[in-house]
Amino acid sequence: SEEFEPSVDGVTLIQQYIEAAEPFIIRVEFVGGRLLYAVRVDTSQGFELCPADACRVDDAFCPTGESAVSLFQIERDFSHELVERYEDFLAENKIHIAGIEFITDRSGVTYTYDVNTNTNYNSKAEEVAGIYGMRAVADYLGRELAAAENTNERRASSAVVGRHEAER
Known part of the structure; x- marks a missing residue:
């Protein structure tokens, strides 16, 4: 085209x-390289799919007094053939926290079109489902920190034992 x-x-x-x-x-949201949950995002009114609270436009500009049905619904027991492949992809690339988006067309072909390593969570959808991404991230990082501290303590202990043996 010109x-x-x-x-x-x-x-x-x-x-x-x-x-x-x-x-x-x-x-699909992953924490620690494993599926946390899936979010079904309604696209019937358009394609602004940012799940983050910062992207949300409430009824401040057009108050109706009624709260609309959320565009974001968490599916806790989500199952799809791609989940294992996504987990493998994340592991191969050393990605521990991510959101991956996909769509299935009218022919049944599924397209993965977005991988976010700076993922966002939707607090209203999480509140309804009773599952919280940021809490899962904090728990995961806490476990990682504890594992790192244990490794450092074992190294320090080995170094002390080695030094005492060398002094004998």
Whole structure:
């Protein structure tokens, strides 16, 4: 097209619109490289899918007095053939915390289109489901810290024993 303008850095990204079989996408959240939960995101009103609270636009500009159905619904017991492949991908790339998004088209073909390592959580959806991403991250990091401290203590203890044996 004559309207095309090349990018400043010479990189051009061409995207294809994928028409979903149903008006939703799935975002799977991983903590410690394992599935925490999946979020079903309603796309029937558009494609602003940022789950973070900072992205939320409440009814401040158009108050109706009624709270709308959330676009984000957590599916706790989510199962999909891609989950194991995503976990393998995360392990191979040493990614411990991530959100991965995918969509299934009308032909049944599933496309993974986004991997976020700076993931965001939706507090309202989590409150409804009773599961909290940031708490899971804190617990995971606490376990990692404890494991690192134990490793350091064993190293320090080995060094002291080695030094005492060398002094004999």
